[in-house]
Amino acid sequence: xxxxxxxxxxxxxxPSFKAIRSARAFEEIAQQIxxxxxxxRLKVGSRLPSERALSEQFGVSRNTLREAxxxxxxxxxxxxxKGATGGAFISERSGEAISTGLMxxxxxxxIHPEQLTEARIWLExxxxxxxxxxxxxxxxxxxxxxxxxxxxxxEEGDFEARARRNLDFHRLLARATGNPIMVTVMDGLLDVLxxxxxxxxxxxxAFVLPSRRRFMKHFAARDAxxxxxxxxxxxxxxxxGYLSRVEDRGAAPAAPKPKRRSAAAAVR
Numbered sequence: 001x002x003x004x005x006x007x008x009x010x011x012x013x014x015p016s017f018k019a020i021r022s023a024r025a026f027e028e029i030a031q032q033i034x035x036x037x038x039x040x041r042l043k044v045g046s047r048l049p050s051e052r053a054l055s056e057q058f059g060v061s062r063n064t065l066r067e068a069x070x071x072x073x074x075x076x077x078x079x080x081x082k083g084a085t086g087g088a089f090i091s092e093r094s095g096e097a098i099s100t101g102l103m104x105x106x107x108x109x110x111i112h113p114e115q116l117t118e119a120r121i122w123l124e125x126x127x128x129x130x131x132x133x134x135x136x137x138x139x140x141x142x143x144x145x146x147x148x149x150x151x152x153x154x155e156e157g158d159f160e161a162r163a164r165r166n167l168d169f170h171r172l173l174a175r176a177t178g179n180p181i182m183v184t185v186m187d188g189l190l191d192v193l194x195x196x197x198x199x200x201x202x203x204x205x206a207f208v209l210p211s212r213r214r215f216m217k218h219f220a221a222r223d224a225x226x227x228x229x230x231x232x233x234x235x236x237x238x239x240x241g242y243l244s245r246v247e248d249r250g251a252a253p254a255a256p257k258p259k260r261r262s263a264a265a266a267v268r
Contacts, residue, residue, distance in 0.1 A: 015041035019059035029058055029068035034077065037090060048078070048088040074100070095184035102188045106195065113246050116196060117239040120189055121232060124170065127186065128231050131176035132224040139176040140220050146172060147212050154209065159202050166208065167194050200245045205238060 015036035020028050036042045048054060055065045069088055072078045076097035078088050105111045131139070146169045153161035167190045174186035197203070211234040218226035 017057045025060050025064050026068035030071050042090055044090050044092045046090045098184055099188035099191045102192050106192045121235045124231055125228050127173055127182055128228050129224045131173050132219055132222055132227050134178050135176040142172050151209055163197050203241045203245055
């Protein structure tokens with residue numbers, strides 16, 4: 001079947017797909033769509049042709065095409081919308097794939113609590129340092145408002161709201177960096193952390209709010225070193241509480257220790 005062109009926005013060259021010959025056709029379809037996106041012939045928000053048109057262009061059955069589209073949807077690259085105005089659209093929320101992947105790793109036991117909490121400490125140190133430089137007055141106001149909302153949830157004894165507000169504080173910090181990669185990575189990590197906290201239940205963290213208020217004084221003054229030190233101290237104390245709770249409940253095995261290499265292997 002000859003190659004056929006897709007309709008595309010006037011500002012972009014029309015993408016072109018080739019008929020599929022591979023036994024694993026759905027993978028090749030997904031790769032061709034990724035290539036068209038990478039080369040700019042498909043843009044965020046672009047609508048792909050109908051299933052019928054695509055299956056003819058690729059030379060595959062609709063079932064094979066749907067398998068490819070579902071794999072792209074799961075990867076966060078497209079969204080499938082039903083109805084008269086529906087279809088397959090290039091998504092602007094592809095960062096969801098990172099969150100989904102991390103959550104799957106956590107549920108399968110590939111991410112241990114110790115690894116989860118230590119990765120959080122490492123990332124937060126970098127994030128705080130950059131956010132301290134780049135935060136706008138609006139960012140600082142949003143962080144301060146979050147602290148008061150957390151205090152209210154604590155006063156009302158609302159564990160779910162308190163946990164959600166606590167995580168939102170770190171999401172706001174990520175956004176204050178102005179870097180979408182940091183936002184995406186932190187969103188994924190915090191989604192997993194939220195699931196972890198819900199599993200182990202309420203942990204005594206009365207020290208968090210006072211620490212948060214000290215942090216904000218350093219943050220608003222653009223004192224990155226003091227802000228990082230305060231945040232790290234708080235997160236390490238939280239980590240100890242989380243891990244002791246896990247050990248008490250036998251909720252998860254400890255993270256495996258890396259194997260030590262022999263001296264001979266180390267110089268290879």
